[in-house]
Amino acid sequence: MTLDAPYQGGCLCGAVRFEVLAFESKAAHCHCSMCRRFHGSAFSTFAGVPHDKFTWLSGVSSVKEYRSENGTVRTFCSECGSSLGFKSGHSPNALLEVALGAMDGDVPVTPDAHIYLDHGANWYQPEDDLPKYPEGRDSTELVTK
Ligand SMILES: [Zn+2]
Ligand SMILES: [Zn+2]
DSSP states (O other), rough: OOOOOOOEEEEESSSSSEESSSOSEEEEEEOOOOHHHTTSSSSSEEEEOGGEEEEEEGGGGGGEEOOOOOOOOEEEEETTOOOOEESSSTTSSSSSSEEEBSSSSSSSSSOOOEGGGGSSSTTOOOOOOOOOOOOSSTTBBBBBO
């Protein structure tokens, strides 16, 4: 298994392609209602990417952004609806995160927490050993054992 950069990813229809040169170390499984709806699943898994380590390769004209009420911005393909990215706000400096499920292959990222579990689906409870937080990483960790 090689985990050398660059890491490529894209949407379901193939219109949108992008490349990541490096990921930031922290990644969480987010169970908040916005992430659940965005992915249509129990949780999202985004990993941070420094702005200068991310490049759109194709399909930028198909990339749409949705800004939710709290100002966070989610990026998706307007052709096939694939969830692609997250930004913590609208400013150019806002933290950029990439949906790990959109990557083509293996990536050197190991998610290290579950967050916003108080907002999670009742039909899915994570049973791994990762720390579990009711809200963000700064909330008091849930004790599940
Ligand atoms: Zn697409
Ligand atoms: Zn979330």
